[in-house]
Amino acid sequence: MGGVLAIIPARGGSKGIPGKNLKEICGHPLISWTIVQAIEELGEENVLVSTDDEEIFKSSAQYGHVFDYIRPKELAKDTSPTEPCMLHALEWYCKTTKQDPDYLMLLQPTSPVRKKDRLKEIINFAQKGNFDSALSVCETHSFFWKNTKNPSASYDIEYRPRRQDIEECDKQFKETGSIYLTKTEFLRANKNRLGGKIGLFEMDPVEAYEIDTPLDFSILGLISEYSDEFSSRFNAA
Template sequence: MRTVAFIPARGGSKGIPGKNIKDIAGKPLIVWSIERAKNSKLVDKVIVSTDSEEIAKIAKENGAEVPFLRPEDISGDTATTESAMLHYCDWLEKNNELYDNLLLVQVTSPIRAETRFDDAINYFKNNQLDSLLSVCPSHRFFWRDLENPVASYDFKNRPRRQDLKQSEIPYMETGSFYITKIEKLRKHKNRLCGKVGMFVTPEEESYEIDSLVDFKFCESMLTNSIGTK
């Protein structure tokens, strides 16, 4: 079973300009993901898909391959991650490169344990999954719809968190990484398809960088090696 790590990284970022290559805890943000994928024993190749020459240069300098610059029509603010994934799958077919699975690695989630990808790939294989998403358990109670509030739990009989059954514990999609069989991805055009599995990670790996507050918080964790061992 051959797995390629796919790291999408557009040049444009409205929230934090140059976010993907902004220095965090001593190295560009994207390098944290490249290094984790490169150090995985079960990842056969690490690819960065970008529309930026600068990102491509940094990616190559840190061991990733950048076989092309992503076309403009799938690089804008409205472009989906799936469009970049499928573009790369087409490139693989045209270049006669065969891989079974695509490990989607999100740059904005830099906090991951050293063996995280290998553990997830083994879980994916052992459970004969078609796709997988990283999640973390949440013991918080959620509501939705400000105009017509609806609770995700029975607020008239508020449960104690410690009394929740395993099947009742909600899991939050962290966005850190996904694994998808390439055959299924091309058929369904979605990273989650077929037999879907959840791979549980600790809370510290759930943080995503979308703002400067997130950036400073994750930088502190990385500097102190929290969640990276």
């Protein structure tokens, strides 16, 4: 396994759900679920939380985060794209540790449901496929429509397909937002975490669950109660 730096982005100024990264699920802050898994699978020296918020910084340290990195305010605005934040954190890490990782992994704390060893698996997947970038996806069986003046479907409405009739080449996949992996040299050159030779890393649909609304926290709590693998994440913490 080549060197990998996992970056966990967590701004303090969430408008949709104020303080969402510190909102608790089963007694632990949302962000901690991702921190604990990343440290367990990659090692504390390879995990960097990118935040502009002092409370998130302190909470991250309580769950094993070891770096004194604070994201600059100009990279923590509502309009701030992700890639400049990744590159800033990367260069800080390289300067601080004298290490230059082969890959940069982006882990969204708002998608905390990941099975054990998923991070190692996507690294192996990317290396074996020699992908410039890879992202987590899950298969979707939904039919999509465009709500235009003349609504149109993503399938032929004269021959509505059954799930079992869909051929492998016609299957559709949803970007989960949970894990992204990019070769460091590609990210530096292209300023984009996706591109080049792209690999789709399939995960289970439940792992695509994302926190967007207050109701999502309640649903995620139920998921954790019925998922031994997810709820036991802190047993060793």
